[in-house]
Amino acid sequence: MKINSYLMKAQDIALHFDGINALQDINTKVGHSEILAIIGPNGAGKTCLLNCLSGFYHPQKGQVFFQNQDITQFKPHQRAKLGIARTFQGVQLFRGLSVIDNLLAGRHIHMKTNAIQGFFYRPWTHREEMINRRKVEEIIDFLEIKHIRHKLVGSLSYGLRKRIDLGRALAMEPKVLLMDEPMAGMNLEEKEDMARFVIDIREANDIPIVIVEHDMHVVMDIADRIYVLNWGHLIAEGTPEEIKKNPEVIKAYLGEVRAI
């Protein structure tokens, strides 16, 4: 499956750490409204690729484009302003803040008033807070976390914290959502919920979602298109059906029988 138009593109990416080649000759495209999965065995370079897209790593070679703009040298917060949001493999939230405050933190890039204006709290500051709170409440409604909106994040279960992490990314009103192992460490029910949210986000917001994920059942169920990485190389691309049958992928996952 080839896509014609794209929102985001990585071109000839190479990334290495002291002689270890993490990524080589990677070319990927992210369409306008698709669920794109990046899979591969441990150490294949999946998270490295996601980090190159979100700006946490800067590749030594190659370029990253977003809406036809070269953003290779952009820092993560600059990319966030452009509308690239991500969630983390380990949850990175303010444990001592409530769910609402964590989500409001995600609204930061949309806030114009500063701390001093916040101190004097003029009507326009109040208006802005109303707008942001409304957005946050919409996300709370969307992610079905109404019952915990005033709870401290540190007191929540892992599965719920993952959901708050996703909520914070959504609070940015992103144009593309990058998710690093959203299902890791979850039980079956939590995985099903998360999968449903991913599909709903795509349907409701009409944005592409890039998922790095280990759980093959989930990936095969929800992804429209899949990239397979192995040892820093892109070894396959296609729909879940094509990937399932691809001999390279089977080899990478199951190993191959060699004559000794």
Next chain:
Amino acid sequence: MTNINDAQKNWGSLPEILEQGVETLPQLLVYQTRRFSDQVFHRKKDFGIWQRYTYKNVLNQVKTFAMGLVSLGIERGQTVGIVGENEPELFWSEYAAQSIGATPVCLYPDMTPAQMEHILSHSDAVIVVCEDQEQVDKVLELEEKLPAILKIVYWDDRGMWKYDHPKLMTFKKVQELGMDYIRIHPNEFEEGVAAGKSTDIAILSYTSGTTGLPKGCIMTYANLFDTVFRLAGAVQMKPFLQYLSYISPGWSAEQMFGISMGLLIPFVVNFPEEPETVLENIREIGAEALVFTPPQWENFASLVESKMIEAGPIRNWFFKKGLAVGAKVNLAKLEGRKVSFWWRFLYPLADKGVLYPLRGNLGLQAVYFAFSGGSSMAPDVFRFFHSMGVPLRNMFGTTEMSFFTMHQGETYDLETVGKWLVVHPHFGPPLEYKLTDEAEILVKGGSGFAGYYKNQQATEEKMDGGWYRTGDAVHITEKNEVVYLDRVDHMRKLSTGHFYPPQYIESRLRFSPFIKNAMTVGDQDKPFVAAMLNIDAGTLGTWAEQRRIGYATFTDLSQNKTIRDLIKLEIEKVNAFLPEGSKVKRFINFPKELDPDEDELTRSRKIRRDFLEKKYARFISAIYSGETEFKAEVPVKYQDGRTAVVNAIVYVNDLNEEENRSQ
């Protein structure tokens, strides 16, 4: 029966509504909107804020939806299925269907498609109004089996963005059709409302029959109004009290409370944000009226207990002591007893320090109309809430005939389900009852039973020459209050011809902290009821130690004279609420613990009656042959597989009052 004067006082100006010729709920909605147009009627928490809907708003929502239904081709007498959690749209859909003379039928949101299929097809539903994707999916699954359904309407579009089905339509879209329709036919809504009569079907309420498929009980407007007046006559209610709608409208009780009382008294009907946020929402609105099912109250109570254990030993100590003082004073007040000065002195301290903050935290400080409806609930749960200062009341009734009795006034007996309710003369004669030999209660009076929908046979089976057969076995106390025993099917017959409720007696015996398990004996060959008890060695062991009573084994403890006398007192407490023939006359304490490993109990610790009757046949024969003691040999099996025999002298104890006096 309660004094009609009391009821009239409580009704206040309510009967004026009847004098105005208001016969149906839609007429009532129009009438109340004329009186209270800008007052808040419904409130629902959405996006973190309580959104308000005034009478004017609600009437407008109902009117546009009703006319939308008409423009979709729904006619008088057709059925509208409604399924979802308690939300304003659900109430509006119901009032809208009633406005055009259609019959609403509410389904439980957790029903399976198969259960929904029976109700939707039996009630001849032509349209289904659903809350969200979950319900829509279930109805779509049934679509081929239910060709009569023309449209599937939903009000929550979450997850519905990519659905494309010719029968699907949003709630808003129906209302838009309604607005267009109103422009062409401006008076049709008012004419439709005015055409309603009190004998029209207001709602079909499907009762979960214990046997066979659910039956659609017809509830007319007269039935609903009658119910409201019965309840309003028992407890004085301030208009605009804050009510939280939580029990499902699929159950007839919410039709009586949220839908009918909410409009008649009227209430401010609040809808919880989510089922998970109910406790938080109760606190936010400062609820004054709550109706929960027994499991919901039980959960509430156990939640408080478990939170207090989490709070640590010091706070838990204060909680326990405060609640103990509350129990002493509030329960005495409830039973109409005097309390000593010492407790009256302590009460304000306990209330300020523990009970008031506790009620505040739970959001129960304003509650004065709290009900448990449905099946029976342990009096201990009632006592827990009364100790806290929350006047939780019980009631007894059926979907078909509405409520019969209720805890009324300031003093009432928690062991009963209360006094008889007063029927407003507008709706029919006062309630009357009679008991059959099986202790089944038959009732007549009020607006009566309108029958089951399309099931003449079942309707006739329920009626016995004008009397309605409840299928419930009860006992009537000297004060004319009702003690609910059990379903008639569960009653057992003695050789004297008397029926007694074994499960009721056993469960009441188990409430005693000293009795772990109980089995009643007595059947067609036996003249009286006896009990075989498994004492609670934990609590009784401590009790015995505190009183320096020596014992070596369970057998020793169970046959100890002081212990047997203590158990006797516990049984007498239970006997006090039983009719003469059902009272426990003799009892034996098992000389060993009942054990699931020996097949005496099921794994869920219920007694295995048949097995026990065989294994302990010697015990039973001792009870009925009049022996007072005998040598018993009971085989036991240890966990490692060895077997042994417990040899013991076992005493048969009499609960004869004369004998008690001679001791």
